[in-house]
Amino acid sequence: MSKPLVAALKVGKSYGGHAALADVTLDVAAGEVVCIIGPSGSGKTTFLRCVNQLERIDAGALWVDGELTGYRLVGGALHPLGESEIARQRRVTGMVFQRFNLFPHMTALQNVVEGPVQVLKRTMPEAKAEAMRLLDRVGLSHKAGAYPAELSGGQQQRVAIARSLAMAPKLMLFDEPTSALDAELVGEVLKVMRDLAASGMTMLVVTHELAFAREVGHRVVFMDEGRIVEIGTPAEIMNTPQETRTRHFLRTVLTREA
């Protein structure tokens, strides 16, 4: 097996004495879709934010694309990296947020073009052509000139996905991408994500959509209280969970859905 795209080794993160993450060890192989489920406050989102270095880990180590993130190992100690180094490391990953976070003062097209032009220093015509291709891929080429406020939640989230893809990431992080959406808009976003998974993109998805995790996920991680409780195939986790906490969580979620 080739080197994993994400390798987390005993990763920990605490906020003023409260351990948000503890001992999280997880490998994600290239091309794999891993879904993280668990109750709110279980550390799923925190872990995702650590992978993208929106949070700095304070225990363990995290490699993305073979590179140690956030720190440089010099003389047996870890020295924190500077801001520009972290920005460079972040380019390997794309992130999709629960609340979309599109830039409201820019049109859909400008949102998608911003990263390639400002960060990757692409020329504007080149970036625009690529952006239109990506907007087409998420089914929104006809909305290229619209501002986020003129788009539905589902459309905004699809533009946000296109914006991330424009940076040509090796890994896509999804932080509860459908949680802020009206029920009838969830499907269009999940469809885009399903297509993305089918195209071979490596994806780490924090989600409450168990059906999506079952159908698209290669593996499912169940987290609770900052720790990984159980990892397995969707079938293993959802049909024959080994841990009581997993069983309890699934029962709660499934009875609510039914």
Next chain:
Amino acid sequence: MEARPQQLHHRDHRPGPRALTDAAVAEAADAAAHEAEGLDIARLRHVRPRYYGRWAAVALILAFVVFIVVSFARGNIDWGTSGEFLFWPTIMYGLLNTIWISIASMALGIVLGVLCAVGRGSPNPVLRGVAMFYAWFFRGTPVILQLLIWFNLALVFPRLGIHGLWQIRTVDVITPVFAALVGLGLNEGAYISEIVRSGLLAVDRGQYEAAKSIGMSYTQALWRIIMPQAMRVVIPPLGNEFIGLLKTSSLASIIGFSDLLRNVQDIYYNSGKVIELLMIAGFWYLVVVSVATVGQAGLERRFGRGHAPGARR
């Protein structure tokens, strides 16, 4: 209404449902009453509300305006002199000076204010401290005092430069124009920093994160993503500051800067036509402020892109 059955009050003591029942009963009774009178409620004429109060207010205001206008017209003012001096070269020169010193010190103030606001939000404690000291110091002293100190800087530093290498007499550098520009600009920057800071705080934290997630550095995120959004919040109070500055700049007249007020005074010291010339100054200040107000509205539209007017989140 009178037809409402009284016993309902005793039957049910819960306030919610009872109120509902009451209303429904009253409505039904109303409709029944109208039907009995032969009125079809759906076809009745809708009467426009008549605003008698507003008309009365307008009449009062007009009367007051007429009173003021007549008073000033009959008062001891030689309006001919006002008209004569309205476009007088000295006054035009003063007006021009007022306008350019306001624009220049506003520009200086915006640069300093933005730097100071960014410094206040910096993770670097030294930068934060410097920025806080700047705002504290220049907001803590009257601008007229600052103008006087700048103008009299030669008393502290007779010469500027590096000893033995290159030096220049302070009085040659600190002219009234220089002192006015630096004094007004530094003072303005301290106030603008607070305005810009509030604008930066108004931008959602998710915007920084989204900018970082597409690989932007802090500086890039600040200039490309955060500042343009902060501008939308910042423009109205900045317009207010500029309008204030147009008039505050008249304080520079005490250090010998030839602004509109100073030149108007120069003329009436000679001619004795005090009120006539003050009217001219008032007229021109109003003209300039009106133009600035129109400009502000234009800027608000420019930076309001992506936000439907009135439907701001």
